[in-house]
Amino acid sequence: MAAPAVAFPGMLSDTGPNNDVVTYVVEATPLSVPIGSVVRQGTLDNQCLNLAVVATDTLLGIVVHSHAYPSAALDEDDWVGTSGVKTFCEVGVLRKGRIWVLTEEACVPSDPCRIRCVAAAVEVPGVFATTADADLLVANSFCRFLTTTTGAGIIEVEVDFTMHKADPLD
Numbered sequence: 001m002a003a004p005a006v007a008f009p010g011m012l013s014d015t016g017p018n019n020d021v022v023t024y025v026v027e028a029t030p031l032s033v034p035i036g037s038v039v040r041q042g043t044l045d046n047q048c049l050n051l052a053v054v055a056t057d058t059l060l061g062i063v064v065h066s067h068a069y070p071s072a073a074l075d076e077d078d079w080v081g082t083s084g085v086k087t088f089c090e091v092g093v094l095r096k097g098r099i100w101v102l103t104e105e106a107c108v109p110s111d112p113c114r115i116r117c118v119a120a121a122v123e124v125p126g127v128f129a130t131t132a133d134a135d136l137l138v139a140n141s142f143c144r145f146l147t148t149t150t151g152a153g154i155i156e157v158e159v160d161f162t163m164h165k166a167d168p169l170d
Contacts, residue, residue: 035085061093062157142159
């Protein structure tokens with residue numbers, strides 16, 4: 001019998017006092033917002049979207065998994081599709097704390113932390129990586145890897161998106 005997975009994307013690592021989770025609504029988009037991915041500010045203050053542009057996206061945080069999201073198995077008004085939370089549904093977004101996320105490649109805690117903004121082919125916006133690429137945002141100032149993975153998979157990160165794009169002179 002195989003051992004169960006350590007965690008799954010969007011699972012909070014702990015429920016400590018440092019977690020900062022805010023509710024947003026997924027703005028109209030042709031794509032679902034993947035659970036465990038980084039999202040950006042939508043058109044309205046309470047809306048979020050998948051990442052799209054490295055230089056201009058204002059990152060909000062990471063979509064948190066919740067058993068409260070209605071699914072097709074429980075409700076005809078399901079919120080979660082095969083690729084994530086659907087348009088016009090509410091999601092919890094972790095702004096500060098520890099969470100399990102997907103990574104495109106092998107990572108160790110000392111690696112640089114990058115986030116995919118522009119996704120092509122089978123890539124997913126909002127997932128993590130280490131290798132330099134023009135479509136990845138360097139996130140070392142507000143994200144760090146806490147665990148190791150030997151290839152694409154799941155990894156624990158500590159984040160503080162509350163300071164993303166903050167003016168250091170404020």
